Amino acid sequence: MRYGFETCIAVLVLCACLSAAPVTAAPALPAQNPEDCVTIDPSTVAAGNVDGDWKVLQDKTTILDYGPDAQGAQRAVDVIQHYHFTRQCFMRHTNPSMMYWKNGVAVPPGNMAGQDCIALNPATVQPQFNAGRWKVMDGATWLLDYNQDQGGAEEAVKIIRTYSLNRECFVARPHVTMQYWLAE
Numbered sequence: 001m002r003y004g005f006e007t008c009i010a011v012l013v014l015c016a017c018l019s020a021a022p023v024t025a026a027p028a029l030p031a032q033n034p035e036d037c038v039t040i041d042p043s044t045v046a047a048g049n050v051d052g053d054w055k056v057l058q059d060k061t062t063i064l065d066y067g068p069d070a071q072g073a074q075r076a077v078d079v080i081q082h083y084h085f086t087r088q089c090f091m092r093h094t095n096p097s098m099m100y101w102k103n104g105v106a107v108p109p110g111n112m113a114g115q116d117c118i119a120l121n122p123a124t125v126q127p128q129f130n131a132g133r134w135k136v137m138d139g140a141t142w143l144l145d146y147n148q149d150q151g152g153a154e155e156a157v158k159i160i161r162t163y164s165l166n167r168e169c170f171v172a173r174p175h176v177t178m179q180y181w182l183a184e
Contacts, residue, residue: 035089035091035159036089036090036091037087037088037089037090037102038063038087038088038089039086039087040058040063040080040085040086040087040088040101041058041086042080042081042084042085042086043081044058044059045057045058045063045077045080045081046077047066047070047073047074047076047077048073049070050062052068053065053066053067053068054066054067054068054069054070054072054073055073056073056076056077056080056178063088064076064177064178065177066172066177069172069175069177071172072171072172072177072178075171075172076171076172076177076178078112079112079115079169079171079178079180080101082112083101083103083108083110083112083180084103084108085101085102085103085108085180086102086103086104087101087102087103087104088101089101089102091152091155091156091159097144097145097146097149097152097156098136098144098156098159098179099178099179099180100159100163100165100179100180100181101180101181106163106183107163107165107181107182107183108182108183109182109183109184110182111182115169116169116170116171116173117167117168117169117170117182118141118143118167118168118169119166119167120138120141120143120160120165120166120167120168121138121166122160122161122164122165122166122184123161124138124139125137125138125143125157125160125161126138126157127146127150127153127154127156127157128153129150130142133145133146133147133148134146134147134148134149134150134152134153135153136153136156136157136160143168144156160181163181163183164183164184165181165182165183166182166183166184167181167182168181169181169182
């Protein structure tokens with residue numbers, strides 16, 4: 001195929017324009033997110049007895065298992081619905097030392113009657129090697145235990161600071177099945 005003079009000039013002009021255009025880098029990919037979250041619809045969450053154990057269920061999927069504790073399972077449902085939690089998140093899901101819940105993309109503020117919480121200052125929370133284990137501490141208060149996992153303790157501190165978490169809360173201590181955090 002033969003091209004005319006005008007076509008060759010047009011191609012040369014196009015090439016010159018393209019080579020003179022500023023080159024911009026592709027946008028950077030977001031950093032890997034350590035969060036491991038499961039979507040929850042709080043309006044469909046309920047406590048139910050399955051084969052003798054009380055569970056917090058979404059449809060037929062178990063979210064939390066309370067064993068014989070029907071009251072604990074119902075309290076967990078009440079908390080999920082009160083705060084409109086839509087995401088159940090874990091730090092180190094295979095052995096979660098930290099469970100937290102979000103309503104959308106944030107951890108909510110607020111209070112609920114009868115909740116069991118420990119106050120903390122996210123600015124002073126630190127990973128510390130204490131008694132042979134990596135723990136997340138706020139001063140002398142031990143919040144989380146990561147055993148020999150220093151990276152896990154450091155990641156938990158990042159989550160606490162990222163969301164400005166100022167209370168660690170529990171449903172049915174001392175046998176905690178549900179842990180949740182609240183923000184400033």
